Each structure stands twice: as structure tokens, then as C-alpha cells.
Amino acid sequence: MTIAEPNTSSADPAVPRATQHHPPGPPTAPAPVAVEVHDVTVAYHRKPVLWDVDVQIPSSRLVAIVGPNGAGKSTLLKAILGLVPLASGTVEIFGRSLRRARSLIAYVPQRESVDWDFPVSALDVVLMGRYGRLGWFRRPGRKDRDAAMAALEKVGMKDLAHRQISQLSGGQQQRVFLARALVQEARLYFMDEPFAGVDAATEKAIVDLLREIRRSGGTVVAVHHDLQTVPEYFDHVLMLNMRLVAAGPTEEVFTTPNLHTTYGGRLTLLDQAAEAVRRSTAPGAPR
Numbered sequence: 540m541t542i543a544e545p546n547t548s549s550a551d552p553a554v555p556r557a558t559q560h561h562p563p564g565p566p567t568a569p570a571p572v573a574v575e576v577h578d579v580t581v582a583y584h585r586k587p588v589l590w591d592v593d594v595q596i597p598s599s600r601l602v603a604i605v606g607p608n609g610a611g612k613s614t615l616l617k618a619i620l621g622l623v624p625l626a627s628g629t630v631e632i633f634g635r636s637l638r639r640a641r642s643l644i645a646y647v648p649q650r651e652s653v654d655w656d657f658p659v660s661a662l663d664v665v666l667m668g669r670y671g672r673l674g675w676f677r678r679p680g681r682k683d684r685d686a687a688m689a690a691l692e693k694v695g696m697k698d699l700a701h702r703q704i705s706q707l708s709g710g711q712q713q714r715v716f717l718a719r720a721l722v723q724e725a726r727l728y729f730m731d732e733p734f735a736g737v738d739a740a741t742e743k744a745i746v747d748l749l750r751e752i753r754r755s756g757g758t759v760v761a762v763h764h765d766l767q768t769v770p771e772y773f774d775h776v777l778m779l780n781m782r783l784v785a786a787g788p789t790e791e792v793f794t795t796p797n798l799h800t801t802y803g804g805r806l807t808l809l810d811q812a813a814e815a816v817r818r819s820t821a822p823g824a825p826r
Contacts, residue, residue, distance in 0.1 A: 573598040573758040579628030581618050594786045603763040606779035612762045616729050645725035647716050661715045662700040668719035690718035710741035730761040
């Protein structure tokens with residue numbers, strides 16, 4: 540578990556640095572590390588948006604990245620994926636450089652970042668997830684089409700495989716992007732706000748899919764905004780506000796003090812989150 544200590548650097552004292560604490564008791568074998576971020580800083584126009592982030596993300600977990608708007612959550616994902624340059628620090632994926640581990644990774648971006656008017660069908664979008672294995676100069680074959688249709692069926696979109704992507708609802712578009720990630724057969728899935736703007740049925744379908752990925756040994760790292768559902772959906776959490784505030788198992792670090800440190804006392808939001816914490820720690824709460 541990683542928790543915050545008072546910041547003693549020259550950076551903004553309102554945002555604490557995180558340090559590592561080891562609880563007493565007999566040692567246990569740690570989970571293999573999926574992602575190791577070491578002292579990562581990212582700056583836009585010389586203004587830091589992430590400061591000295593140092594964290595390990597274990598494998599076979601559903602991991603939420605939470606924090607207020609502008610905290611650097613999406614930037615952290617993009618830094619890990621090599622989509623934004625690092626001012627300092629290093630990133631390893633399963634002990635390898637990003638270049639060597641790229642085939643192990645799938646990415647679901649924010650829906651708002653996608654041109655949904657591009658003239659392709661849902662099946663075409665999912666098949667794009669196979670290009671990393673095929674290369675850009677080989678056409679998808681029967682095996683690839685079968686995999687794409689199986690992924691669409693898994694997310695409940697098989698009947699709309701030939702529908703133009705722009706004609707789908709927001710929730711349906713998100714399901715198609717999840718299917719595209721599935722056909723990449725990755726070990727590590729990064730998702731930027733996968734639940735944003737979807738209906739209740741799609742949200743349930745996404746949660747079921749994430750749990751299936753975890754059962755198969757995969758790891759999901761997702762930017763998430765709904766604090767009330769963090770204890771129910773995720774078993775590991777990173778709490779971020781430009782610096783890492785806390786990281787570890789949800790039941791250990793998703794606490795009211797850490798929420799106040801992360802969000803700076805936004806009371807209505809924090810009251811909702813505190814209620815979620817109480818529910819998750821109550822006797823008989825689902826895990």
C-alpha cells in the first residue's frame with residue numbers, strides 16, 4: 540500500500556508526495572508487477588501536470604485512477620503508453636520497455652477523442668484491433684473476422700456488426716471500442732473513462748467484461764470518476780492530484796482522509812464517497 544506523507548519538497552505543499560509503508564506481519568509474496576512508474580514528471584508548455592509519480596501496479600487487478608478534474612489522470616495513462624513525452628522518469632511494462640511490451644497492451648481512449656463520423660462499420664473498427672498482429676500490409680483473414688465477431692458478441696453488439704459507427708448510440712460505440720480492445724488479446728488494458736456517458740445496461744456489461752478479463756489473468760487500469768462505485772468495481776486504486784496521494788488495495792487506501800487529501804474538501808462529492816466506503820467495509824459487503 541502506498542500512502543501520502545507531508546510534502547517537504549519545494550513543489551506545491553498542498554499536494555503531498557507518496558511514500559511506501561510496509562505493514563507489520565509475516566511477509567507475503569507480492570503480486571507480479573504489471574506497470575512500474577518511477578519518478579515520472581510530465582509538463583505541458585513547461586507547466587508540470589504530473590510531479591514525481593512513483594507507483595507499482597500489480598497484475599491481475601482491476602485498478603481505478605481517481606482524482607479531481609485536472610489532476611493528471613488521463614495524462615498518467617498517456618505517459619505510460621508513450622503518447623506524451625516524459626520530462627523525467629521511466630516506465631516499465633511487465634519488466635520491459637514500452638517498445639518491447641507494446642504487443643501486450645490494449646487501449647480504450649475517451650469517446651470524445653474519437654472521430655465517430657469516419658465511414659466505417661462496427662466490425663471494421665473491431666478489426667483494427669488485429670492490425671498490431673497482422674501488420675498494416677496484410678488484410679484480415681477469416682480467423683481475424685471470426686475473432687472480431689466473437690468479441691462483438693461478447694459485448695452484445697454482434698447484430699449491429701455492419702452498422703455504420705456514427706449511427707450507434709454512445710453506449711454502443713463504447714462497447715465496440717471494448718470489443719476492439721478484446722481482439723488484441725492483450726495482458727494489460729488501459730481505459731480512459733470507460734463508463735462515461737453510457738447507460739446502465741452498458742455499464743453493467745462493461746463491469747462484467749472487466750471481471751472476466753481479471754479472471755483470465757488480465758489487468759485493467761481505468762480512469763474513473765464515480766467515487767461511489769469504486770469499492771464495488773475495483774480492487775486496487777490510485778488516488779492522484781498531480782502527485783500520487785495514495786495507491787493500494789481499495790479497502791486499505793480508499794478512505795475518507797485520503798479522499799479529503801485528494802479532492803481538497805469538495806464536501807458533497809466526498810460525502811457520497813464516504814458512504815461508498817462505509818458500504819464496502821460493512822459486514823457481508825460483496826467483494
